Amino acid sequence: MPNEKTYYSLEADQHLVCHKCGVHLIKGNAVFEYLDNAFPVELPICPQCGFIYVPEELAMGRVLSVEKVLEDK
Template identity: 70%
Template structure:
């Protein structure tokens, strides 16, 4: 799969801080995977420790609906 494709992108504005590394999270490549299916996305990630943040709206919105679709596959 072409690495450039991304199913979902969240822009960062510097308001999210990694509590451990004390640096702002930055938009970076990440992958969601579920039941042997993977989706490249761009999420806020700590540039130092790699902590990937999944905001509540995303978890209960898009992520949940894709989970449900895959569960019924």
């Protein structure tokens, strides 16, 4: 079995739980910073350790597109 790191878990009622702290993630303000640009975004955050959950569709969608624009790809 590959040794996969898990940072969060998903409860049956779709609540995200921080794997390290064992508490529910709550919506909070995060900032993406890349190549001198900052993008304030609202995301699920662990209130104790500050772990930020970035949904896959956001990472592979908007964030990837912004990255391509900034890198002129």
